[in-house]
Amino acid sequence: MTIRAGYFPFRPGFNPYQNLFASALERAGVSVERIAPHKFFPLHAAKRRPIDLLHMDWPDSLFVGRSALATWAKRQMYLAGLRKLRNFPLVWTAHNLIGHDAANADYRRTMVQLLVDRCNAVVVMSHAAERLLRESYRIGDSTQVAVIPHGHYIDTYANVVGRPQARAAFSVGETARVVLFLGRLQPYKGLEDLIDAFARIAREGDMLVLAGPGSGAEYCEQIRLRASAARPQGCEIRVIPGLIPDDLLQLYFNAADVVALPFKAILNSGSALLAQSFGRCVIAPALGSLPEVLCDDGFFGYDPAEPDALVRTLGAALERSDLVDRGLIARDYLRTHYDWTDIGRKVRELYETILK
The missing domain is CATH 3.40.50.2000 (Glycogen Phosphorylase B;)
Incomplete structure (x- = not known):
């Protein structure tokens, strides 16, 4: 069976992590749909793609904007998107427990908890991260927590200069x-x-x-x-x-x-x-x-x-x-x-x- 995974929000930027991760999935026989976030109702747009599950990375951009009004609008779209994803297979990789330099930490933590509540599985990168995740968020009995490490960067960049x-x-x-x-x-x-x-x-x-x-x-x-x-x-x-x-x-x-x-x-x-x-x-x-x-x-x-x-x-x-x-x-x-x-x-x- 070929699994069709939506990888979202796909913003590789200068960090090669997302490209390395997606390529590793493809070598394992997974069909990866790299999904850049749509400006309006991004979770709705992601779910409409021909995928069997959605795998999310950093979620903060989905519910935090550059102004109070933008944050309000993003929150409404985020909440509607999570409702849309009810009963749809969802995985989140917990790179952070909360965004770095996080203003409004309580708000962000609430938004992440809503994501965790929808997840079938959460990927953490160490047993220590699993412990800290469970201390920070309520993990349902039906939500799997999988310890899968971050890959290395060897041979990703040129390294020939002594x-x-x-x-x-x-x-x-x-x-x-x-x-x-x-x-x-x-x-x-x-x-x-x-x-x-x-x-x-x-x-x-x-x-x-x-x-x-x-x-x-x-x-x-x-x-x-x-x-x-x-x-x-x-x-x-x-x-x-x-x-x-x-x-x-x-x-x-x-x-x-x-x-x-x-x-x-x-x-x-x-x-x-x-x-x-x-x-x-x-x-x-x-x-x-x-x-x-x-x-x-x-x-x-x-x-x-x-x-x-x-x-x-x-x-x-x-x-x-x-x-x-x-x-x-x-x-x-x-x-x-x-x-x-x-x-x-x-x-x-x-x-x-x-x-x-």
Whole structure:
């Protein structure tokens, strides 16, 4: 039997996750209808497609607008769409429990609960994520919760540039220590904490790079000012807002000694998996899925509730002489444990159970 899955809302953007996921399903024999959200009544439009089930990713855009009026209109269409999906097979992948930087958290949580109430299955990416999901939302007895991991990004991006060439692109010496943050520049990412921690442990010649699309000009300017005020003498803190072209990602990762992702809150992190996919060790709080999902050899976790935990962890990691070896072990671990073909097969098996 060929299963026809609608994948919605399909907005791949600069993150290859949705394309990788859809391709994995197709290799598993699932016919995937990639459904971009319609402006008006998007859930109605998605259900009209020739599909057997609907698999949803991030839902926030369906019920949150840029103004109160837009949010009201989206909410009416969302609620009507959920009613339309009654008794129609529905799967949701819980990338987040609630949207990042979420204003009106109670409202968003209510909207997500309504989605969960309609779901035949919810996909989570770790056992820790399942526990947190069940603590946050009411899960009905008939709703399956399936633990299926996030796939790796190995071979998704070019990775042929060596460390010397990558470091030359940043005009940084071989013995300098380079710390990288790469991802969206957003307040919940803890960038101010990272700047302050780097300033306390940096030696002459060291560099901190903060790169990725910004969440707004005002916040990016705040980060620039914080970096300028905190920069130790003889060191550099480079803020590079904007989308990094795919072929240049290798320069950033291969120039770095470690990747630091000091989230204030997190459930899953594609950025952490991307770093280990490039063979880089990750410094991040031991929150959400991270301790369970990331390779231990390439993960320096810390308790964000402990004073100066980030400072100590960053300083200790940069003193290690085996970061390259640990990073390569992590990359091999991801290749073995988070293969997209296996993920596609597991999701197909989930579809089969809810379509019986």
